[in-house]
Amino acid sequence: MTLNLPASDQRFDAIVIGSGISGGWAAKELTEKGLRVLLLDRGHVVAHGEYPTEGKAPFELPFRGDTPPQELLRDHAVNQANEESKHFFNNDRLNPYAREDGQPFDWIRPAAFGGRSLVWGRQSFRWSRFDFNANAADGHGVPWPIGYDDLAPWYDHVEIFAGIAGSAENLPELPDSRFLPPHKMNVAELWFKQQVETRMQGRRVIHGRASNITVDRPDQNRTKCQNRRQCHRGCSFGAYFSTQAVTLPAAEATGRLTVLADRVVQSLVYDETAKRVTGVRIVDTQSGTAETLTARIVFLCASAMASVQILMHSRLSNGETSFANESGMLGRGVMDHPTKARVTGTPPGLDDFIVYGQPPTGFVVPRFRNLGEQDPDADFVRGYFYHGIARRMPSLAPGFGAEMKHAMRRYDPWRVHLLTFAECLPYSDNRVTLHPEKVDRFGVPQLVFNVAYRDNEQKLLQDSMVQARRMMEAAGLQDIQTSYSEPTPGSAIHEMGGAPMGTDPRTSVLNRWSQAHAASNLFVTDGAQMNSSSCVNPSLTYMALTARAADHAARQIREGAL
Amino acid sequence: MTHHSEGFDLDRRSALAGMIALFGIGLHPALARAAAAGADPGFSASRSLFTPTQRNTVALLSERIVPTTDTPGAIAAGVPAYIEMMVADWYDGEDATTFLSDVDAFDALANTRYGASLERLPAQRLDALLTAAMEGTAPGLSSRAFDHLKQLVLTGYYTSEVGVTQERLYVPVPGESDGRYPYAKAGRIIVTNLNFL
Ligand SMILES: Cc1cc2nc3c(=O)[nH]c(=O)nc-3n(C[C@H](O)[C@H](O)[C@H](O)COP(=O)(O)OP(=O)(O)OC[C@H]3O[C@@H](n4cnc5c(N)ncnc54)[C@H](O)[C@@H]3O)c2cc1C
Numbered sequence: 001m002t003l004n005l006p007a008s009d010q011r012f013d014a015i016v017i018g019s020g021i022s023g024g025w026a027a028k029e030l031t032e033k034g035l036r037v038l039l040l041d042r043g044h045v046v047a048h049g050e051y052p053t054e055g056k057a058p059f060e061l062p063f064r065g066d067t068p069p070q071e072l073l074r075d076h077a078v079n080q081a082n083e084e085s086k087h088f089f090n091n092d093r094l095n096p097y098a099r100e101d102g103q104p105f106d107w108i109r110p111a112a113f114g115g116r117s118l119v120w121g122r123q124s125f126r127w128s129r130f131d132f133n134a135n136a137a138d139g140h141g142v143p144w145p146i147g148y149d150d151l152a153p154w155y156d157h158v159e160i161f162a163g164i165a166g167s168a169e170n171l172p173e174l175p176d177s178r179f180l181p182p183h184k185m186n187v188a189e190l191w192f193k194q195q196v197e198t199r200m201q202g203r204r205v206i207h208g209r210a211s212n213i214t215v216d217r218p219d220q221n222r223t224k225c226q227n228r229r230q231c232h233r234g235c236s237f238g239a240y241f242s243t244q245a246v247t248l249p250a251a252e253a254t255g256r257l258t259v260l261a262d263r264v265v266q267s268l269v270y271d272e273t274a275k276r277v278t279g280v281r282i283v284d285t286q287s288g289t290a291e292t293l294t295a296r297i298v299f300l301c302a303s304a305m306a307s308v309q310i311l312m313h314s315r316l317s318n319g320e321t322s323f324a325n326e327s328g329m330l331g332r333g334v335m336d337h338p339t340k341a342r343v344t345g346t347p348p349g350l351d352d353f354i355v356y357g358q359p360p361t362g363f364v365v366p367r368f369r370n371l372g373e374q375d376p377d378a379d380f381v382r383g384y385f386y387h388g389i390a391r392r393m394p395s396l397a398p399g400f401g402a403e404m405k406h407a408m409r410r411y412d413p414w415r416v417h418l419l420t421f422a423e424c425l426p427y428s429d430n431r432v433t434l435h436p437e438k439v440d441r442f443g444v445p446q447l448v449f450n451v452a453y454r455d456n457e458q459k460l461l462q463d464s465m466v467q468a469r470r471m472m473e474a475a476g477l478q479d480i481q482t483s484y485s486e487p488t489p490g491s492a493i494h495e496m497g498g499a500p501m502g503t504d505p506r507t508s509v510l511n512r513w514s515q516a517h518a519a520s521n522l523f524v525t526d527g528a529q530m531n532s533s534s535c536v537n538p539s540l541t542y543m544a545l546t547a548r549a550a551d552h553a554a555r556q557i558r559e560g561a562l
Numbered sequence: 563m564t565h566h567s568e569g570f571d572l573d574r575r576s577a578l579a580g581m582i583a584l585f586g587i588g589l590h591p592a593l594a595r596a597a598a599a600g601a602d603p604g605f606s607a608s609r610s611l612f613t614p615t616q617r618n619t620v621a622l623l624s625e626r627i628v629p630t631t632d633t634p635g636a637i638a639a640g641v642p643a644y645i646e647m648m649v650a651d652w653y654d655g656e657d658a659t660t661f662l663s664d665v666d667a668f669d670a671l672a673n674t675r676y677g678a679s680l681e682r683l684p685a686q687r688l689d690a691l692l693t694a695a696m697e698g699t700a701p702g703l704s705s706r707a708f709d710h711l712k713q714l715v716l717t718g719y720y721t722s723e724v725g726v727t728q729e730r731l732y733v734p735v736p737g738e739s740d741g742r743y744p745y746a747k748a749g750r751i752i753v754t755n756l757n758f759l
Pocket residue numbers: 017018019020021022023024040041042043108110111112113114115116117119120121122123124263264265266301302303304306307310493494526527537538539540542567568
């Protein structure tokens with residue numbers, strides 16, 4: 001890694017803000033297209049392979065995997081990070097948001113270079129035609145200015161490089177990726193799949209889709225997944241997609257990348273006459289030194305809410321309004337995925353088997369509600385899907401003594417779990433704003449969240465529990481149980497929206513190339529640009545949108561338009 | 563953990579929380595609090611809390627709950643020190659007081675029933691005391707004394723090196739996954755990461 005060069009001495013074609021999933025892709029694509037790129041992140045450096053807790057047994061961690069309670073309350077009150085990966089999670093005390101001043105929202109942020117690519121759950125799905133058509137079809141939110149076909153080649157592009165393991169299913173509601181062979185289902189998952197698919201017409205139980213590779217990739221210096229299931233600690237095998245393992249080495253290989261860690265971006269400098277971003281104001285988080293960097297183009301990839309915050313704080317000469325908020329839409333339409341509805345049951349007759357080696361994914365049940373047209377029995381729009389897994393827990397034996405101890409060597413029966421992830425509508429008054437007084441230690445006004453789930457989200461969750469129970473009953477599971485707790489927005493960590501893309505600058509912040517209407521040399525390619533949420537995990541779509549925007553930016557530079 | 567993103571956040575669950583999941587309802591409130599807060603199941607208390615007699619009683623009872631069999635028991639696994647740490651650093655005043663008074667009550671019971679201090683009792687008499695505690699027929703003990711002691715012993719034992727590597731089968735780098743592995747081949751719980759699954 002090229003580190004801590006005096007940045008202002010250099011000339012860059014592009015500055016990429018944020019080195020997470022989106023920013024890593026921006027750096028790779030832009031450098032590979034010949035641009036000299038500066039990649040900035042507020043996080044501290046974590047070099048690939050230098051993952052502090054990787055491979056450690058419980059008794060090799062001072063606190064056996066837990067963060068001491070005093071520290072947890074003090075520094076990780078929001079993200080609740082444990083000892084295994086707390087060094088990758090934000091210090092919620094040092095870097096607060098105005099949590100008490102809005103509605104409850106869990107904003108779960110990273111602390112290290114590479115962002116949340118180090119700790120993410122790696123579930124990777126394409127969005128479908130239904131998703132891109134949703135806003136236009138039912139009138140909620142700004143219609144997407146692009147369709148599935150615009151993004152499909154870019155999905156191909158990022159999937160081939162990132163490596164997504166999954167099974168081709170040819171389902172319009174969950175389009176196939178360019179897959180590596182899937183991770184294996186266990187005996188109970190296979191049983192559940194077979195039962196559901198033979199007994200419930202049209203209902204599918206398919207392999208999870210994970211960015212953990214199932215074949216070695218010596219060209220990328222990556223080794224296939226070892227089934228350790230400790231991805232969130234970092235993987236020196238490079239088995240899962242992270243900035244460190246995948247996009248950063250590619251960008252560095254071009255010789256055109258400069259990296260600056262420990263640099264927080266406060267705001268962008270905007271030239272109102274030229275309608276361009278002319279600088280990036282940064283502060284060195286260690287020394288406190290501030291400076292303004294310049295480049296021809298800027299890719300804002302600080303993650304959805306952080307990018308919106310930077311945009312809001314990038315003001316016109318009146319000192320009041322953001323240059324990017326002509327539409328009034330900046331900060332509006334914030335979404336996450338309602339979850340926390342779970343149904344479980346026990347498959348009969350599989351007690352002789354257990355799992356050896358923990359694969360990095362379970363299974364999924366693709367969306368089946370309101371596909372293309374409204375289901376007659378649905379009093380809600382859009383849909384949900386389930387993440388699922390079947391597993392056995394160690395038994396808790398009654399009594400004490402040798403007999404109990406040896407009975408504790410057995411497992412409880414299998415449990416099949418279905419956990420809902422539902423789509424959240426893009427309500428324009430689900431929004432973030434800047435606090436009028438509270439600033440963080442870099443002088444940036446703190447974000448206030450006013451985001452709430454509403455009737456449609458509640459109905460989706462309720463329906464998902466009814467349907468999951470039906471599936472389990474049809475499959476012949478026993479001891480079926482439902483659990484539900486009110487989801488706090490943000491807690492699914494799929495927060496998105498706030499700078500929607502659209503064709504009309506009066507109702508959107510970005511155009512169809514993720515390019516700001518107000519500044520053609522600014523691209524916002526993370527979750528901020530989303531104007532609907534689908535129900536599937538979003539990050540693969542950020543990757544594809546980022547690669548597409550980078551291609552467009554490079555082409556415009558070549559054509560002299562930027 | 564307050565959030566689930568991948569679906570099943572096995573990944574971010576800690577050893578203690580994993581143990582807690584086993585106990586389900588009926589968990590000692592202090593242990594539940596510790597798990598919710600991300601308790602430290604490390605084995606060194608910040609202050610010494612037990613009297614020598616109490617320390618001894620806790621050790622003897624722990625070893626009867628998880629005895630040495632074909633694998634080491636609670637004492638070899640460092641469970642008594644773990645319990646002292648939990649009671650000293652985690653239990654709030656009231657819970658700690660109850661715990662200490664239960665420990666003292668075990669001692670008192672040894673004296674009234676058998677006319678000897680607890681440390682002089684043979685194993686089957688210790689077991690008889692524990693059985694009485696379990697069945698709620700031991701005078702002077704709080705109603706859930708046995709359950710709470712057992713929870714502490716099990717949590718400490720199964721997060722220890724002995725618990726992970728000797729009592730259970732520790733497979734940190736499985737390489738492949740076999741989702742149809744015959745239990746009979748392992749005969750144990752396989753631990754691959756902190757979640758012991
Ligand atoms: C535990 C967990 C599980 C998840 N599971 C999944 C999953 O299975 N599938 C899925 O699709 N998604 C999942 N997600 C969500 C996923 O991590 C995010 O969608 C994704 O990382 C977003 O990418 P990003 O590049 O926009 O943001 P990030 O990855 O968060 O990166 C943003 C970067 O910008 C930097 N930054 C922020 N503000 C500034 C600033 N002012 N100046 C300089 N730098 C700044 C940050 O330090 C960070 O490195 C999960 C997240 C978590 C935490």
